[in-house]
Amino acid sequence: xxxxxGFRDFLPDDCAVRNYVFRRWREVARRYxxxxxxxxxxxxxDLYRKKSGAEIVDQLFxxxxxxxxxxxxxxxxxxxxxxxxxxxxxxxxxxxxxxxxGQFFRYEKQQRGRLREHFQLNCDIVGEADITADIELVALCxxxxxxxxxxxxxxxxxxxxxxxWTDFLRDNxxxxxxxxxxxxxxxxxxxxxxxxxAEKLGKLADSIFAVLDRGxxxxxxxxxxDALRMRGLADFVDVDVRIVRGLAYYTGIVFEVFxxxxxxxxxAGGGRYDNLIAQLSDGAVSxxxxxxxxxxxxxxxxxxxxxxxRQQMNEALAAGHRIDxxxxxxxxxxxxxxxxxxxxxxxxxxxxxxxxxxxKVGKQFQxxxxxxxxxxxxxxxxxxxxxxxxxxxxxxxxxxxEELLDNVWRFLGFSGPTR
Amino acid sequence: xxxxxGFRDFLPDDCAVRNYVFRRWREVARRYxxxxxxxxxxxxxDLYRKKSGAEIVDQLFxxxxxxxxxxxxxxxxxxxxxxxxxxxxxxxxxxxxxxxxGQFFRYEKQQRGRLREHFQLNCDIVGEADITADIELVALCxxxxxxxxxxxxxxxxxxxxxxxWTDFLRDNxxxxxxxxxxxxxxxxxxxxxxxxxAEKLGKLADSIFAVLDRGxxxxxxxxxxDALRMRGLADFVDVDVRIVRGLAYYTGIVFEVFxxxxxxxxxAGGGRYDNLIAQLSDGAVSxxxxxxxxxxxxxxxxxxxxxxxRQQMNEALAAGHRIDxxxxxxxxxxxxxxxxxxxxxxxxxxxxxxxxxxxKVGKQFQxxxxxxxxxxxxxxxxxxxxxxxxxxxxxxxxxxxEELLDNVWRFLGFSGPTR
Numbered sequence: 037x038x039x040x041x042g043f044r045d046f047l048p049d050d051c052a053v054r055n056y057v058f059r060r061w062r063e064v065a066r067r068y069x070x071x072x073x074x075x076x077x078x079x080x081x082d083l084y085r086k087k088s089g090a091e092i093v094d095q096l097f098x099x100x101x102x103x104x105x106x107x108x109x110x111x112x113x114x115x116x117x118x119x120x121x122x123x124x125x126x127x128x129x130x131x132x133x134x135x136x137x138g139q140f141f142r143y144e145k146q147q148r149g150r151l152r153e154h155f156q157l158n159c160d161i162v163g164e165a166d167i168t169a170d171i172e173l174v175a176l177c178x179x180x181x182x183x184x185x186x187x188x189x190x191x192x193x194x195x196x197x198x199x200x201w202t203d204f205l206r207d208n209x210x211x212x213x214x215x216x217x218x219x220x221x222x223x224x225x226x227x228x229x230x231x232x233x234a235e236k237l238g239k240l241a242d243s244i245f246a247v248l249d250r251g252x253x254x255x256x257x258x259x260x261x262d263a264l265r266m267r268g269l270a271d272f273v274d275v276d277v278r279i280v281r282g283l284a285y286y287t288g289i290v291f292e293v294f295x296x297x298x299x300x301x302x303x304a305g306g307g308r309y310d311n312l313i314a315q316l317s318d319g320a321v322s323x324x325x326x327x328x329x330x331x332x333x334x335x336x337x338x339x340x341x342x343x344x345x346r347q348q349m350n351e352a353l354a355a356g357h358r359i360d361x362x363x364x365x366x367x368x369x370x371x372x373x374x375x376x377x378x379x380x381x382x383x384x385x386x387x388x389x390x391x392x393x394x395x396k397v398g399k400q401f402q403x404x405x406x407x408x409x410x411x412x413x414x415x416x417x418x419x420x421x422x423x424x425x426x427x428x429x430x431x432x433x434x435x436x437x438e439e440l441l442d443n444v445w446r447f448l449g450f451s452g453p454t455r
Numbered sequence: 456x457x458x459x460x461g462f463r464d465f466l467p468d469d470c471a472v473r474n475y476v477f478r479r480w481r482e483v484a485r486r487y488x489x490x491x492x493x494x495x496x497x498x499x500x501d502l503y504r505k506k507s508g509a510e511i512v513d514q515l516f517x518x519x520x521x522x523x524x525x526x527x528x529x530x531x532x533x534x535x536x537x538x539x540x541x542x543x544x545x546x547x548x549x550x551x552x553x554x555x556x557g558q559f560f561r562y563e564k565q566q567r568g569r570l571r572e573h574f575q576l577n578c579d580i581v582g583e584a585d586i587t588a589d590i591e592l593v594a595l596c597x598x599x600x601x602x603x604x605x606x607x608x609x610x611x612x613x614x615x616x617x618x619x620w621t622d623f624l625r626d627n628x629x630x631x632x633x634x635x636x637x638x639x640x641x642x643x644x645x646x647x648x649x650x651x652x653a654e655k656l657g658k659l660a661d662s663i664f665a666v667l668d669r670g671x672x673x674x675x676x677x678x679x680x681d682a683l684r685m686r687g688l689a690d691f692v693d694v695d696v697r698i699v700r701g702l703a704y705y706t707g708i709v710f711e712v713f714x715x716x717x718x719x720x721x722x723a724g725g726g727r728y729d730n731l732i733a734q735l736s737d738g739a740v741s742x743x744x745x746x747x748x749x750x751x752x753x754x755x756x757x758x759x760x761x762x763x764x765r766q767q768m769n770e771a772l773a774a775g776h777r778i779d780x781x782x783x784x785x786x787x788x789x790x791x792x793x794x795x796x797x798x799x800x801x802x803x804x805x806x807x808x809x810x811x812x813x814x815k816v817g818k819q820f821q822x823x824x825x826x827x828x829x830x831x832x833x834x835x836x837x838x839x840x841x842x843x844x845x846x847x848x849x850x851x852x853x854x855x856x857e858e859l860l861d862n863v864w865r866f867l868g869f870s871g872p873t874r
Binding site for chain 2: 037038039040043044046047048050051052054055067068069072074075076077079080099100101102103105107116118119120122123124129133134136139143145153164168169172179263266269317318357375376378383386387388389393403406
């Protein structure tokens with residue numbers, strides 16, 4: 037009995053980390069006025085072929101279903117977004133500001149040992165062509181990382197602009213049919229011998245190298261950086277026109293997020309894709325759009341390696357795991373009364389646990405400590421009085437049973453570690 | 456461009472309902488000291504065959520992956536739980552009290568139009584043989600429905616006990632090899648002509664009909680009802696030994712939850728399955744266990760049809776959707792200052808939105824109303840004073856900009872509808 041290669045089990049500690057990440061993502065997206073949505077985890081394979089070409093199928097977790105449909109476990113959300121927006125766009129005021137948290141899949145035969153699933157936050161703005169939306173999206177991406185205790189020394193957003201290059205090529209009389217070829221050469225230039233790049237670029241080599249060597253300038257990217265500076269976020273971004281991301285469908289500003297130390301793969305990436313919804317809907321709906329995705333795996337690695345972020349997470353996890361009250365049943369005759377109180381305490385939303393079977397009092401207190409309970413309430417000889425113990429303070433108080441429900445919050449609200 | 460049959464899109468309103476259900480499920484499970492975990496959405500098909508026999512494959516969403524593995528989108532969580540517990544049981548103190556919220560799948564060729572996915576809450580206790588755990592599990596199931604504003608008039612937990620029948624058959628000298636046959640006949644007795652049932656039951660027909668006609672009695676079930684009565688939950692349960700659920704692997708008390716009016720399919724179901732972990736782990740690990748699952752679809756229908764529950768949900772959804780602050784930019788010269796404040800307000804976790812592009816003030820106020828914002832803050836002629844408007848009260852206050860951050864909570868904390 038083994039799980040499939042590339043799929044994770046989430047034991048309670050792993051699941052708590054996952055929930056912590058989801059909770060922060062959700063909280064920050066809502067600060068920005070984004071609303072949550074989701075699509076199916078399976079879509080027709082054609083939806084992805086249509087966006088990315090037939091070669092994408094090699095990387096898909098795709099198969100034929102029992103109804104002879106070619107389907108795929110979703111590798112990304114954008115095609116589903118395009119489908120949903122094209123179907124429902126009249127029902128919503130534009131711009132849409134939508135986010136989603138879900139699981140995504142891939143199946144690359146040659147890369148065994150790598151995960152075949154991960155979770156992603158997707159944030160998209162649909163129906164706004166103005167650059168202010170690009171600025172908002174980059175700020176949201178930055179704040180999504182800051183929320184984990186990550187600072188400007190921990191990660192960097194590298195921004196580029198597809199229009200910078202298409203303008204450059206147009207000015208240099210390169211026909212649009214050759215743009216993809218040039219952009220791919222520029223994309224590879226950092227990983228290839230200069231002579232080889234020069235050969236491919238032909239007579240434009242010198243002027244393109246001049247741009248690449250000085251890092252490039254772009255009036256539009258300058259405006260984005262200025263706007264982020266007014267928000268106090270300029271130290272999180274770098275302009276780098278050498279980045280040419282997802283050429284096939286990005287149309288404007290694009291960005292990628294990396295850890296500063298360069299130890300990990302990209303943490304997040306995205307940009308403007310103004311033509312994609314029209315393309316995927318066969319022209320039925322045309323809306324400018326932009327978005328980014330951030331995965332849970334690299335983010336988790338970066339948090340684990342960053343002391344501030346790791347500490348913040350561990351504090352949140354400790355508070356999340358903790359139960360409030362462990363009921364110690366010292367006399368079995370009191371079990372019925374104790375369980376009646378358990379029910380009432382839980383009805384008031386306290387997290388309460390107790391031993392299912394007769395257990396030595398010492399073992400019950402040990403279980404209470406292990407569970408991270410804030411207090412124990414002992415049902416025993418002093419009945420109808422109860423002995424309340426604040427575990428962090430080692431302080432005990434006798435309380436009449438009829439006062440329990442109205443007073444228990446005093447021991448939970450002000451005692452022990454912060455919640 | 457269409458989604459696959461049986462798969463739902465979750466537009467923002469649908470996703471909010473889903474999140475509401477998940478949030479309540481999670482909150483109640485934690486009240487009971489349960490911790491969250493999860494497994495992969497795909498498992499080897501054999502894992503399900505092993506538990507339920509080869510015929511289960513007809514109902515699975517199964518396929519062959521690119522590595523020639525027979526795999527299935529998970530139809531249920533219990534086999535994964537058995538696998539994970541068998542692998543990791545030494546790492547955890549027993550009893551485990553684990554819950555999980557996830558998506559499950561099926562593919563029944565003959566039932567087009569029905570959903571092929573749904574979400575489920577699963578709650579399981581592993582490593583406790585005592586009946587107190589059965590009582591706790593039923594109470595948790597009841598509280599999971601009460602949390603939605605559903606009352607004893609809305610739903611009923613029908614409890615039965617497999618041991619009641621196996622004791623009965625043993626007392627009547629029926630060999631264990633024939634128990635399954637008898638139990639299936641009893642299970643079908645309500646849906647079949649009495650003569651046909653009598654024929655199948657043979658000489659035991661009269662005594663079995665006598666039990667079925669009086670509803671059956673069981674000392675163990677009586678203890679469960681008594682214990683639930685002490686917690687104030689007896690009105691939510693009925694003993695009905697005619698229920699014989701999931702014969703193949705349940706071993707003790709079983710239960711099913713239905714709406715009182717009988718309009719819907721089962722809301723939840725579960726019971727004790729003491730032999731399953733040993734069976735699925737080939738005897739490597741043997742632990743008593745019990746659990747239940749509750750799906751999102753029938754629960755959602757019941758909430759929608761129950762006025763109290765619907766109202767409680769709608770209030771929670773309205774509060775969840777709401778943004779706090781809509782920034783009205785009445786003079787474009789103030790945009791930069793306004794956006795600097797937006798960032799600071801969001802850093803303090805307020806939900807803030809603003810118009811991306813120059814927009815007439817009247818339209819901005821309309822957008823603020825539509826977004827459910829609690830207040831607007833107007834940046835305009837009165838600069839460096841800001842005009843704060845509490846939308847519910849229609850009350851306006853002038854505030855110096857430098858006082859904004861320290862004072863904005865006054866307008867959010869005490870004005871407008873409850874949050």
